[in-house]
Amino acid sequence: MAFGRSAVRCAQQLHNQWIGGGPSTNPIVFLHGLLGNGKNVQTMARKLCERKDRSGLLMDVRGHGKSAVAEATNEHTIKSCAEDVSSTLKQHPDGKIDAITLVGHSLGGRLTLQYAYDALTPSVERIWLLDTVPGAAFNSVKFTLEIAESFLEDDPVKTRKEAETILKRNYFVDPSTAQWLSSSYQPEQHCFEFDLNVAKDLLHNFGEQDFFHQLDGILQRGDVRVDLVRAGLNQGWDEADIKYLLEKQSDKFTFHTIENAGHWIHIDALPQLLYMMDS
Numbered sequence: 001m002a003f004g005r006s007a008v009r010c011a012q013q014l015h016n017q018w019i020g021g022g023p024s025t026n027p028i029v030f031l032h033g034l035l036g037n038g039k040n041v042q043t044m045a046r047k048l049c050e051r052k053d054r055s056g057l058l059m060d061v062r063g064h065g066k067s068a069v070a071e072a073t074n075e076h077t078i079k080s081c082a083e084d085v086s087s088t089l090k091q092h093p094d095g096k097i098d099a100i101t102l103v104g105h106s107l108g109g110r111l112t113l114q115y116a117y118d119a120l121t122p123s124v125e126r127i128w129l130l131d132t133v134p135g136a137a138f139n140s141v142k143f144t145l146e147i148a149e150s151f152l153e154d155d156p157v158k159t160r161k162e163a164e165t166i167l168k169r170n171y172f173v174d175p176s177t178a179q180w181l182s183s184s185y186q187p188e189q190h191c192f193e194f195d196l197n198v199a200k201d202l203l204h205n206f207g208e209q210d211f212f213h214q215l216d217g218i219l220q221r222g223d224v225r226v227d228l229v230r231a232g233l234n235q236g237w238d239e240a241d242i243k244y245l246l247e248k249q250s251d252k253f254t255f256h257t258i259e260n261a262g263h264w265i266h267i268d269a270l271p272q273l274l275y276m277m278d279s
Contacts, residue, residue: 063198
């Protein structure tokens with residue numbers, strides 16, 4: 001939670017989109033990473049739902065994509081964002097949802113873990129955490145957020161392509177990050193498709209989430225199957241954490257690694273990931 005504000009919590013209704021077979025009582029729910037939106041995981045979601053012959057639901061996390069921030073709410077935490085998912089599912093206009101599978105990339109994986117730990121409803125049967133690294137946020141994520149904030153202090157540009165060029169030339173952002181960040185730039189409003197204040201609060205909250213305590217709590221209950229997939233090329237993983245997770249494996253928890261994938265694991269190694277998730 002940001003400092004200097006009274007905490008106001010209020011579960012919000014999130015923008016969501018059915019994929020696959022349309023409305024279902026038992027969908028796969030997909031959650032994206034920080035500064036992203038549901039479109040980031042859309043290809044993976046469609047292909048997985050096709051393979052499993054199930055319906056899927058893409059969601060934009062609070063303050064991202066088309067999910068606006070309620071004016072009365074200023075406590076933006078992993079816990080409150082997980083509650084948004086629960087509230088949206090329980091009040092879904094397309095009918096009652098009984099149980100779900102949750103798939104989350106990066107930040108989305110943190111929300112997925114929190115949802116299962118808090119035993120929110122609808123009940124969750126299985127969770128997939130895609131390159132969700134325990135602990136505080138990487139400096140590279142903080143840097144990207146700072147760049148986005150600085151960019152908005154400059155004069156507006158007319159196109160996303162121009163924004164991408166400026167990010168690379170003036171801010172020395174690497175090409176892949178510049179392309180990704182500019183893809184969410186809205187030239188008409190001179191803004192990104194994410195709320196900077198929400199992103200800052202969530203970034204601060206990363207280090208406050210007790211990842212291993214939550215994982216242990218879920219596994220002790222034994223009511224949810226957990227799969228954590230590490231991207232082998234992501235150097236942010238701590239060796240001690242990797243060792244702990246490997247030793248933690250059981251019939252309810254598997255720690256996978258895709259060696260040739262970076263953080264965008266659902267793009268870098270989609271065929272391997274789909275094969276793994278189709279088990």
